[in-house]
Amino acid sequence: MTQDSISRFRRFSRAVTSQMGVLDQDFLGLGRPLGPARVLNAIGHGLHDISQLREYLRLDSGLMSRLLRQLEAEGLITTTPGAEDKRRRQAHLTPAGATEYAAYERLSDARAHDCLARHPKPDALLAAMDLVASALGRDHIQVQLADPCGQAAQDCLEAYYADLSSRFGQRFDPVRSGDPEASAMRPPDGAFVLAVSDGLAIGCGGLKPLADSDMPTGEVKRVWVSPNARGMGVSRQLMQALEGHARDLGMRRLRLDTSAKLSEARGLYRATGWTEVARYNDNPYADHFFEKVI
Amino acid sequence: MTQDSISRFRRFSRAVTSQMGVLDQDFLGLGRPLGPARVLNAIGHGLHDISQLREYLRLDSGLMSRLLRQLEAEGLITTTPGAEDKRRRQAHLTPAGATEYAAYERLSDARAHDCLARHPKPDALLAAMDLVASALGRDHIQVQLADPCGQAAQDCLEAYYADLSSRFGQRFDPVRSGDPEASAMRPPDGAFVLAVSDGLAIGCGGLKPLADSDMPTGEVKRVWVSPNARGMGVSRQLMQALEGHARDLGMRRLRLDTSAKLSEARGLYRATGWTEVARYNDNPYADHFFEKVI
DNA sequence: GTCATTAGCTGACAATAGTCAGATAAAAAT
DNA sequence: ATTTTTATCTGACTATTGTCAGCTAATGAC
Numbered sequence: 001m002t003q004d005s006i007s008r009f010r011r012f013s014r015a016v017t018s019q020m021g022v023l024d025q026d027f028l029g030l031g032r033p034l035g036p037a038r039v040l041n042a043i044g045h046g047l048h049d050i051s052q053l054r055e056y057l058r059l060d061s062g063l064m065s066r067l068l069r070q071l072e073a074e075g076l077i078t079t080t081p082g083a084e085d086k087r088r089r090q091a092h093l094t095p096a097g098a099t100e101y102a103a104y105e106r107l108s109d110a111r112a113h114d115c116l117a118r119h120p121k122p123d124a125l126l127a128a129m130d131l132v133a134s135a136l137g138r139d140h141i142q143v144q145l146a147d148p149c150g151q152a153a154q155d156c157l158e159a160y161y162a163d164l165s166s167r168f169g170q171r172f173d174p175v176r177s178g179d180p181e182a183s184a185m186r187p188p189d190g191a192f193v194l195a196v197s198d199g200l201a202i203g204c205g206g207l208k209p210l211a212d213s214d215m216p217t218g219e220v221k222r223v224w225v226s227p228n229a230r231g232m233g234v235s236r237q238l239m240q241a242l243e244g245h246a247r248d249l250g251m252r253r254l255r256l257d258t259s260a261k262l263s264e265a266r267g268l269y270r271a272t273g274w275t276e277v278a279r280y281n282d283n284p285y286a287d288h289f290f291e292k293v294i
Numbered sequence: 295m296t297q298d299s300i301s302r303f304r305r306f307s308r309a310v311t312s313q314m315g316v317l318d319q320d321f322l323g324l325g326r327p328l329g330p331a332r333v334l335n336a337i338g339h340g341l342h343d344i345s346q347l348r349e350y351l352r353l354d355s356g357l358m359s360r361l362l363r364q365l366e367a368e369g370l371i372t373t374t375p376g377a378e379d380k381r382r383r384q385a386h387l388t389p390a391g392a393t394e395y396a397a398y399e400r401l402s403d404a405r406a407h408d409c410l411a412r413h414p415k416p417d418a419l420l421a422a423m424d425l426v427a428s429a430l431g432r433d434h435i436q437v438q439l440a441d442p443c444g445q446a447a448q449d450c451l452e453a454y455y456a457d458l459s460s461r462f463g464q465r466f467d468p469v470r471s472g473d474p475e476a477s478a479m480r481p482p483d484g485a486f487v488l489a490v491s492d493g494l495a496i497g498c499g500g501l502k503p504l505a506d507s508d509m510p511t512g513e514v515k516r517v518w519v520s521p522n523a524r525g526m527g528v529s530r531q532l533m534q535a536l537e538g539h540a541r542d543l544g545m546r547r548l549r550l551d552t553s554a555k556l557s558e559a560r561g562l563y564r565a566t567g568w569t570e571v572a573r574y575n576d577n578p579y580a581d582h583f584f585e586k587v588i
Numbered sequence: 589g590t591c592a593t594t595a596g597c598t599g600a601c602a603a604t605a606g607t608c609a610g611a612t613a614a615a616a617a618t
Numbered sequence: 619a620t621t622t623t624t625a626t627c628t629g630a631c632t633a634t635t636g637t638c639a640g641c642t643a644a645t646g647a648c
Contacts, residue, residue, distance in 0.1 A: 087595040087644050120525025128422035135413050231414025381614050381625045
């Protein structure tokens with residue numbers, strides 16, 4: 001079983017526990033009550049901002065504060081005032097806390113592994129979990145800037161290329177880590193965004209500058225949404241985010257190319273203010289071209 | 295959305311809450327704390343035996359008792375000593391309790407309906423939920439005697455016939471409610487069992503007497519497992535249950551017919567003590583015949 | 589500067605959940 | 619008939635979770 005399966009399983013678990021209004025009691029059995037265990041895990045999972053923690057765990061500020069003091073007294077975390085705003089405190093794991101967190105992670109991994117290992121079709125099970133998690137978590141999908149060469153982005157892009165390969169019946173194999181376009185999709189030139197649902201990247205989109213005569217123009221590329229998360233408005237969110245970044249980067253116009261084989265997409269473009277234009281590049285796979293002034 | 299979708303959704307929800315070690319906080323918002331609300335719902339759902347309730351909800355006997363007293367004081371339930379064993383008390387909803395229970399059901403229905411209604415592919419979502427629920431709940435699948443003309447049995451049989459029709463490319467349409475074989479599959483002549491996972495029937499099997507010369511013989515018929523629950527040992531459980539009933543009914547030998555197109559099944563039969571025999575009936579769809587002395 | 593707002597903390601409670609050692613009565617085992 | 623076991627109940631606790639008003643320090647608006 002790959003690490004990726006485990007993370008997909010855990011995403012499902014998180015989606016279910018946080019979206020269906022359920023509490024995860026998984027954490028019991030390691031000698032710590034649910035409250036502090038949830039806080040410890042959330043911090044371990046990368047939520048350092050206390051206000052974020054409160055929102056994620058839906059805890060009262062008083063209760064949150066007490067739980068933090070408790071973990072601090074146990075020597076598992078430290079809290080420090082924020083760098084910019086000293087009111088916003090940050091929580092971080094101490095080495096002892098990291099060890100405890102790792103124990104929870106192992107427990108969780110083991111459960112995921114067991115469940116998948118004894119299933120006759122683990123891939124089908126994971127796909128079903130993805131579908132359910134996306135449906136349950138559709139209101140909590142976040143679009144965020146990411147490094148196009150990071151692991152999550154690479155996972156998305158590989159899935160995207162595989163998707164394209166199967167649609168065009170032809171192998172897509174762009175240079176991977178040394179992707180010549182990657183640097184163009186990083187600030188300050190462009191942008192690359194990921195749609196993240198409960199910690200798993202389920203979609204992506206890139207924006208790179210396009211040399212043009214009359215006005216600063218960007219090109220939208222590699223917009224892709226995981227099949228199990230389609231129809232949930234993710235691509236719309238991705239496009240909005242890319243437009244926002246384009247504006248911030250001073251671009252005045254966006255372009256994109258697409259193919260008749262990706263028919264779902266064309267409706268979205270038309271519905272969100274894009275107009276079809278004449279071919280503007282020599283991409284052999286593209287047969288439809290759109291433009292939007294922003 | 296059909297009622298069936300709702301029950302499938304709710305089955306998923308129950309499977310997730312009870313199998314992943316999570317507590318359903320769904321019940322909040324109707325002015326009752328989680329504990330009593332869970333008890334009320336479990337009773338409404340048909341769990342009357344207090345020991346069953348305790349096991350299902352995993353509550354301490356003292357706590358359970360107190361929650362019952364509380365609900366009794368509110369006039370929502372009554373408890374009575376069991377008919378056979380006066381220690382085992384039974385809990386039942388009063389009319390007022392039934393009204394409260396219905397309010398929870400409506401809330402739950404509404405949530406299920408909303409979630410399905412806003413999904414682009416509700417059927418795919420439900421199928422994914424079935425798959426996940428079956429995987430999570432595989433250790434809690436119960437095989438129980440049922441009326442072959444009951445609603446759950448009819449749902450299974452219809453799915454079974456649809457399955458056969460698609461495999462044989464030919465329409466199967468046995469007489470439904472007036473099924474001539476139904477009465478043969480009821481005690482005292484035969485048996486009909488359902489595999490139930492979190493309240494949803496996911497498989498079935500029938501047993502009817504077969505006229506034979508040398509020893510009392512039964513025939514196993516209509517063994518079917520929902521595609522989303524296959525590979526989880528359900529058919530094995532069904533066959534075991536049918537064998538048990540056959541023994542109780544005094545049968546000494548079992549027979550069954552099957553088709554080469556249902557190849558998965560033949561491995562199971564061989565592995566569980568059946569031997570292939572010569573054709574014993576004129577079923578045109580059957581081309582393989584098995585027998586087992588019990 | 590003053591004032592309103594914000595993030596988080598503390599104290600004082602209250603409600604809920606869980607535990608455990610008997611008590612009681614019915615059933616089962618001897 | 620006696621003893622043991624079982625199912626439930628009760629009382630006396632403890633632990634956990636949730637709530638709310640007021641406090642402090644930092645920030646931002648005017």
